[in-house]
Amino acid sequence: MKFLDEAKVYVRSGDGGAGCVSFRREKFIEFGGPNGGDGGRGGDVWIECVEGLNTLIDYRYQQHFKARKGEHGMGSNRHGAKGSDVVLKVPAGTQVLAEDGETLIADMTEVGQRVRLAKGGNGGFGNAYFTTSTNRAPKHANPGLEGQEQWIWLRLKLIADAGLVGLPNAGKSTFLATVTAAKPKIADYPFTTLHPGLGVVRADGREFVLADIPGLIEGAHEGVGLGDRFLAHVERCRVLLHLVEGTSEHAGKAYKLVRGEIEAYGHDLAGKPEIVALSKADALDPETLKEQVARLKRAAKRAPLILSSATGQGVQEALRAVMAEMDAASAAEAEQAAPAAAWQP
Numbered sequence: 001m002k003f004l005d006e007a008k009v010y011v012r013s014g015d016g017g018a019g020c021v022s023f024r025r026e027k028f029i030e031f032g033g034p035n036g037g038d039g040g041r042g043g044d045v046w047i048e049c050v051e052g053l054n055t056l057i058d059y060r061y062q063q064h065f066k067a068r069k070g071e072h073g074m075g076s077n078r079h080g081a082k083g084s085d086v087v088l089k090v091p092a093g094t095q096v097l098a099e100d101g102e103t104l105i106a107d108m109t110e111v112g113q114r115v116r117l118a119k120g121g122n123g124g125f126g127n128a129y130f131t132t133s134t135n136r137a138p139k140h141a142n143p144g145l146e147g148q149e150q151w152i153w154l155r156l157k158l159i160a161d162a163g164l165v166g167l168p169n170a171g172k173s174t175f176l177a178t179v180t181a182a183k184p185k186i187a188d189y190p191f192t193t194l195h196p197g198l199g200v201v202r203a204d205g206r207e208f209v210l211a212d213i214p215g216l217i218e219g220a221h222e223g224v225g226l227g228d229r230f231l232a233h234v235e236r237c238r239v240l241l242h243l244v245e246g247t248s249e250h251a252g253k254a255y256k257l258v259r260g261e262i263e264a265y266g267h268d269l270a271g272k273p274e275i276v277a278l279s280k281a282d283a284l285d286p287e288t289l290k291e292q293v294a295r296l297k298r299a300a301k302r303a304p305l306i307l308s309s310a311t312g313q314g315v316q317e318a319l320r321a322v323m324a325e326m327d328a329a330s331a332a333e334a335e336q337a338a339p340a341a342a343w344q345p
């Protein structure tokens with residue numbers, strides 16, 4: 001199944017049914033009077049967050065969603081049936097944006113969440129509705145109201161506890177495959193990962209979700225390479241694990257390049273807790289390893305972790321550091337959410 005994280009779709013709710021003009025014509029009823037029924041209401045368009053989905057691929061092949069119209073009213077005071085609704089099912093983390101691509105309509109973050117995107121038109125009144133003491137035989141009825149229509153953007157932002165960032169070929173997919181049951185494509189050339197990946201990490205009796213995004217290059221925030229499109233998938237992460245390739249020419253410059261793209265991207269991504277690690281340590285001799293660690297320490301202004309996904313060196317330490325940062329972030333969120341103590345003299 002292909003990964004699709006953005007789709008543009010057209011939604012339209014159903015028109016309301018028209019009211020009916022009708023009169024009773026039974027043989028022995030002298031003054032039958034009006035008996036036209038009301039039209040039914042048009043169907044609504046809903047969007048619902050469901051389990052079992054992790055991509056918007058369904059909206060690659062169908063872009064138009066229209067609810068049914070309400071049925072017209074009929075004689076004998078029979079009201080028209082309501083039009084059936086249309087429900088768009090999306091994975092958790094999907095944002096619904098207006099046609100301009102910026103105005104947020106809904107943020108679907110929890111399974112079971114349901115939002116109405118377009119309300120169906122009301123049905124028209126039949127002539128029986130307009131009967132008064134002075135107008136005993138009205139001969140007019142209302143047409144149904146039209147439904148609502150609009151183009152919307154569906155944009156998926158994966159929900160993960162931690163995210164992997166770094167240059168292409170920094171060892172992110174290998175790390176994800178080592179610590180989770182995910183099976184990302186791994187090869188010895190850049191841009192092996194073309195789509196974000198998710199995996200569940202189990203360490204020290206705990207579980208958390210780890211996201212891997214394609215590598216960033218200079219100018220990614222402006223759309224260069226795979227661009228900033230995939231940075232949205234780590235916006236919801238609580239902590240970033242920044243992997244810097246130990247076999248690169250200069251670990252400090254590699255770190256600064258990715259860090260600059262994250263800061264240029266914005267969306268509070270640069271303010272998230274960050275753990276820096278030098279990857280592929282097994283491919284370095286002791287002297288080169290020491291030099292690269294020193295370069296990375298000067299650039300990041302902190303001592304980096306040293307890990308090798310191939311041998312397992314430093315992997316558990318990296319996972320424990322991620323969990324510690326997650327706990328600190330949760331504690332900070334709980335403290336902010338706690339109500340302030342009442343003032344007492």
